[in-house]
Amino acid sequence: MAGAGAVTGGTGGAGQVGPIARLAGGGMALGAAAAGAAAVRALTAPRPVGWPDGGDGRRARWQVVTVDRPPGQVLPEGRWPEPLRRLGDAVQVRVRPAPGDRGTELAARPRPGAGPPPGLAVHLVGDDPGRLVRRALRQAKQLAETGEVLRPDRDALDRPAVTPE
Amino acid sequence: MRALCWMGAGELAVRQVPDPELRNGHDAIVRVRRSAACGADLSLLAGRGPAVGEVLGHEFVGEVVEVGPEVRRHRVGDRVVVCSSVSCGSCWYCRRELHSCCDNGSTDPEAGEATWGHPVAGCFGQPRAQGGFAGSHAEYVRVPYADVGAFAVPEPVSDDRALFASDAAPAGWMGADLGGVRPGDVVAVWGAGAVGQVAARAARLLGAERVVVVDRHPDRLRAAERHAGAETLDYRRVDVAAELRDRSGGRGPDVCVDAGGAADGARSLGDRLTGAPPRPAAVREAVHACRKGGSVVVLGAHPAVVDRFPLGMVTAKGLTVRGARQHGPRYIPMLLDRMARDELRTEYLATHHLPLDRAPEAYTPLRTRAPGCLRPSSTPLPPPPPPPHPPTTTPPLRQPR
Ligand SMILES: [Zn+2]
Ligand SMILES: [Zn+2]
Numbered sequence: 277m278a279g280a281g282a283v284t285g286g287t288g289g290a291g292q293v294g295p296i297a298r299l300a301g302g303g304m305a306l307g308a309a310a311a312g313a314a315a316v317r318a319l320t321a322p323r324p325v326g327w328p329d330g331g332d333g334r335r336a337r338w339q340v341v342t343v344d345r346p347p348g349q350v351l352p353e354g355r356w357p358e359p360l361r362r363l364g365d366a367v368q369v370r371v372r373p374a375p376g377d378r379g380t381e382l383a384a385r386p387r388p389g390a391g392p393p394p395g396l397a398v399h400l401v402g403d404d405p406g407r408l409v410r411r412a413l414r415q416a417k418q419l420a421e422t423g424e425v426l427r428p429d430r431d432a433l434d435r436p437a438v439t440p441e
Numbered sequence: 442m443r444a445l446c447w448m449g450a451g452e453l454a455v456r457q458v459p460d461p462e463l464r465n466g467h468d469a470i471v472r473v474r475r476s477a478a479c480g481a482d483l484s485l486l487a488g489r490g491p492a493v494g495e496v497l498g499h500e501f502v503g504e505v506v507e508v509g510p511e512v513r514r515h516r517v518g519d520r521v522v523v524c525s526s527v528s529c530g531s532c533w534y535c536r537r538e539l540h541s542c543c544d545n546g547s548t549d550p551e552a553g554e555a556t557w558g559h560p561v562a563g564c565f566g567q568p569r570a571q572g573g574f575a576g577s578h579a580e581y582v583r584v585p586y587a588d589v590g591a592f593a594v595p596e597p598v599s600d601d602r603a604l605f606a607s608d609a610a611p612a613g614w615m616g617a618d619l620g621g622v623r624p625g626d627v628v629a630v631w632g633a634g635a636v637g638q639v640a641a642r643a644a645r646l647l648g649a650e651r652v653v654v655v656d657r658h659p660d661r662l663r664a665a666e667r668h669a670g671a672e673t674l675d676y677r678r679v680d681v682a683a684e685l686r687d688r689s690g691g692r693g694p695d696v697c698v699d700a701g702g703a704a705d706g707a708r709s710l711g712d713r714l715t716g717a718p719p720r721p722a723a724v725r726e727a728v729h730a731c732r733k734g735g736s737v738v739v740l741g742a743h744p745a746v747v748d749r750f751p752l753g754m755v756t757a758k759g760l761t762v763r764g765a766r767q768h769g770p771r772y773i774p775m776l777l778d779r780m781a782r783d784e785l786r787t788e789y790l791a792t793h794h795l796p797l798d799r800a801p802e803a804y805t806p807l808r809t810r811a812p813g814c815l816r817p818s819s820t821p822l823p824p825p826p827p828p829p830h831p832p833t834t835t836p837p838l839r840q841p842r
Binding site for chain 2: 428429
């Protein structure tokens with residue numbers, strides 16, 4: 277059983293270069309000023325993109341998660357999972373089987389030319405559609421894998437303050 | 442209920458907070474019987490991460506007082522030890538027993554993505570990026586995915602022993618396991634805290650010929666000799682590299698485990714002033730000491746970035762470097778079996794016993810490395826209060842918001 281974060285040295289072990297590695301120069305420059313998690317955050321956080329208006333030719337990047345279930349379970353009866361359905365016409369959705377028995381790759385992106393979706397969700401995540409799509413994908417994945425969306429101990433808005441003694 | 446809350450940098454207080462509630466169908470509510478203070482919390486206390494009022498603590502044993510409708514393996518009244526990390530049991534990672542890599546263990550996966558590039562398993566008593574679940578220095582705790590993270594404690598195992606099946610024991614055992622310890626191996630363990638003690642004991646139980654524990658606290662080293670059957674080195678007094686070479690016939694240890702945890706991040710004044718990342722002293726020593734083709738296992742909460750890592754040594758010697766936060770559910774049932782058979786006695790790790798009302802004091806001996814301190818444990822004051830809600834099942838909580 278492979279463990280997390282395995283790095284194998286010696287012959288043939290030096291292969292993988294991830295986004296952090298490629299940006300290591302930037303990391304060093306940042307290192308002195310912002311050591312620790314902040315530096316990593318700067319290197320890996322997805323950049324926000326606006327709703328693609330279709331006018332400037334810029335398209336939002338597909339966001340993708342891999343769901344450890346077969347496509348039939350991720351899209352029961354061919355329907356989008358509920359968290360994505362809520363976004364309606366505002367997003368495009370793409371599905372394909374993941375290689376190597378890894379389930380289903382579920383992708384979505386804001387639809388070019390579409391405005392933000394109606395309803396409450398937008399005010400929860402601000403006007404960053406990438407983030408909204410990302411959250412819907414994560415929720416769809418959790419629903420398919422665990423049957424539920426994990427809830428925090430309390431909703432952010434009703435978190436009561438501690439009572440002094 | 443009462444709980445130990447973070448009130449600002451270095452400031453802790455026992456406060457009245459709302460009782461936890463079932464929030465998902467797989468939740469259970471556990472009444473805490475013992476909760477241990479962990480060195481990994483010290484950097485939290487110092488003041489980065491938590492919000493004021495957040496409840497600390499992630500290692501605990503208790504009694505189930507309420508279960509959600511989807512919980513199958515537990516009933517009200519069960520005595521359980523709860524894994525410190527929160528994992529779903531059903532994603533790709535969990536199904537391969539890589540529980541600390543769980544995709545669904547956090548209520549705020551985007552926060553994990555921002556910090557680590559991917560969501561990772563949640564943990565009790567940690568900031569949102571690591572789950573967003575209240576901690577265990579409290580009378581009650583909400584346990585998400587209770588069928589995955591809570592384990593019935595066999596009758597003969599005491600609370601004080603079972604408590605360490607929550608975090609220190611699975612983490613320590615994992616160190617030996619990921620290192621692939623085999624009969625006849627020489628194993629070196631850096632750090633004689635609770636995790637290092639169990640890593641050393643695990644290496645012995647897995648058949649290691651010699652286990653050498655490296656630390657600077659004589660009382661901890663004595664405990665490793667007595668309870669883990671290890672030889673010890675005080676790194677302030679001896680040349681660790683030379684000693685390890687001597688004790689392994691010049692080969693170097695087959696497996697090196699860094700169980701120093703957060704303490705390893707100590708930085709010089711100069712480094713702090715210039716903002717240089719901390720240097721991983723123990724990992725560096727381990728990479729230098731390890732035999733060619735051997736394994737170096739890095740455990741615990743490390744700073745995100747460290748400096749002066751001997752990378753060339755890893756390739757030149759063909760080392761395998763592995764790391765993980767603990768994959769608790771992979772090990773906890775086996776550990777409880779060994780505890781029930783007296784093969785693994787962990788109660789000596791609880792060196793200070795305090796009532797919950799004095800829990801703010803629990804971190805002082807950890808912070809000052811007081812002689813004799815391994816893990817302080819606290820317990821809500823007896824007599825146990827009645828459950829926060831009558832034991833009941835509630836309708837499924839699906840698709841919130
Ligand atoms: Zn811990
Ligand atoms: Zn999982």
